[in-house]
Amino acid sequence: MIFQESGLIAANESVGDRFYRMALFAPRTASKVKPGQFIHLKCSDTADPLLRRPFSVYDWDEKKKMITILYAVVGRGTEMMSKMKSGEKVNLMAPLGTSFSIDVNFNEALVIGGGCGIGPLLGLVKQLVKKGIETTTLLGMKTGQTSILIDDFLLAGATVKVATNDGSIGIKGHVTEFLENTEKKEKPDFVYACGPNPMLVSVQKWARKQHIPGEISIEEKMGCGTGACLSCACRIQSQDNEDGWDYKRVCVEGPVFSLEEVIFDE
Amino acid sequence: MNNPDLRVSIGEIHMKNPVMTASGTYGYGEAYSDLYDVNFLGAMVVKGITPEPRKGNPPPRIAETPAGILNAIGLQNPGVEKFILDEVPRLMKLQVPVIVNMSANTIEGYQRLARRLDEVEGLSGLEVNISCPNVKQGGQAFGTDPKTAHEVVSKVRKETKRPIIAKLTPNVTNIASIAVSVEDAGADAVSLINTLLGMAIDIKSKRPLLGNVVGGLSGPAVKPVAVRMVWETAQVVNIPVIGMGGITSWQDAVEFMIAGASAVAIGTGNFTNPVAAVDIIDGICAYMKENNMEKTTDLVGKVSIETIE
Ligand SMILES: Cc1cc2nc3c(=O)[nH]c(=O)nc-3n(C[C@H](O)[C@H](O)[C@H](O)COP(=O)(O)OP(=O)(O)OC[C@H]3O[C@@H](n4cnc5c(N)ncnc54)[C@H](O)[C@@H]3O)c2cc1C
Ligand SMILES: Cc1cc2nc3c(=O)[nH]c(=O)nc-3n(C[C@H](O)[C@H](O)[C@H](O)COP(=O)(O)O)c2cc1C
Ligand code: FES
16 A cells, blocks of 8 residues: 655764765654665655655664665755755655565575665664574675664674775675675575665576575666556566566566566676 | 536546546556545546557666656557456446557557457547657657548547547647547547657766667656647647646646646656646636636636737
8 A cells, every 4th residue: 555655854864975864754654664665755846856766765663653764865866855954844655666575484694785775674684683583784885984884784683794895894895795705504595685786686696506595676767656657667587478578667566576587687 | 606517528538527647657547546546537548558568668768857757668568458358347447437548550450459449348438649759660650640640540430439539749840730630530539748759868878868769758848838739739629639748736737728628637747746636636626616617618728818910
């Protein structure tokens, strides 16, 4: 059930680099959202910029009726968002899309996030830890300036390993380098990932080779966010036709897909 | 004063009010039913159907431009048979007229679609899309020439008893002449505008923003063009004009009606405000009441223009 809600901004703080954390008082969303789902946020009351912007829900607290999104300033919409002040209201549509499977029966999970792709992962990690699943989180960031995010995951009870492009924290390089060095005995039972496509391609290749199942959250440009316009098509394996694939909607059949089924253009 | 009478008829399509949804922005109606009772609508126009299934264009399929969007969906749809099987049973249960938007690559394809859909109960009308800019052959090609537009509509006319709405493209010099031509061919109404062909390029990568390179512009950016075309068309045809292009508020809708639209459709506006259609119905009603208008004909085409000597 999709609804509109007017979210009251409780905090909107820079967390380093181009990243911001926005906390919203949004009772309906906080009580309904599942890990991996997203909101569609209106960042202006005028016709320009026209479209809503999709953001995964980073974290939420049903009791406090709060949700948090983690976003990077990359263009006009996110620039406008970064200037919003607590006390202002933003219109959002929620809860949208599919969620990560957490009704699972395994011991060890590996959660991988790169850049903006860290966005849907904190709530997921919290739920996994709550279920007693040993959770290792690999975070890939541009610089150590966003180290506050590492604390979010440590506080959630995960083991955290970090890679930065400039080497200012953790290893220098890509987060996927951890995968190549993962030893056989450390193999997780399930992997969750979100990040830039090249990262997801590496994760997909690695998981295939190791025969580890998993889920990933992907991005595509959106219009409606509710399944009506077919703007957000991505290629997904399908048995329904001879080509072996079909366009599916990231906003309804995704953004979370099983790791196996997503076809990336390389 | 009593509430104004908002009813409008487009041929045999009897609507409670003049507000419909624009094809391709409303799916098959399922997405918005969480947000409001879709039976409030005047009519629902569903996503374009073709004779065979179409996968659609490669992504990205949408790009935001100043006060507008470019789209190149490429008529992704399951094909007429799967549409009838999977979507029509649910659509039939609605208390709102359902209009099927249809496209084909050949005139024979349009005929086949009309014949097949004529056999299906529960559909109120056909919107013949001779204006899609996003498929290589056909679509728009039929709508840019008065002769071929006439041929498509008259052939479809022979296959169906249902009301026919011809959907016109703005990518022509004289839209009114196309409208006159499809009226003569037996169309019960014309709807306009479809999207304006456009392009946007990322200056960093030098690549087009759309996978299909070019696409159709819609949203507030096109509104003045659409209002002008509705006004030009309404003066020369005797069938109802359904106006669309950039409507996001009741004020926009009223403007189209004053220009000559008997009904209006909401497209891109649904994306920014998912309950736009109901807000607009309420707004039109309040406006008419405030201005002591009893029926929509008190408003339609009432633009006041002083003749210049
Ligand atoms: C399901 C989903 C979840 C997302 N979650 C997050 C998140 O948690 N944190 C975060 O920082 N970002 C997230 N994104 C990406 C975020 O939506 C874009 O960064 C944002 O829309 C950019 O808007 P802008 O106006 O600043 O950029 P502009 O480049 O000015 O935007 C122009 C248009 O392109 C679209 N667009 C640009 N980049 C993207 C992108 N990467 N994905 C989809 N649309 C894009 C915009 O929505 C807008 O319509 C998510 C995207 C999707 C699809
Ligand atoms: C994403 C999208 C898909 C569309 N698909 C169709 C379609 O299948 N058939 C059609 O006749 N028009 C289609 N249109 C055109 C709209 O119905 C409408 O004519 C146009 O967008 C102008 O109205 P608007 O500015 O209110 O969106 C589409 C428009 C958009 C934005
Ligand atoms: S954004 Fe419209 S269908 Fe996904």
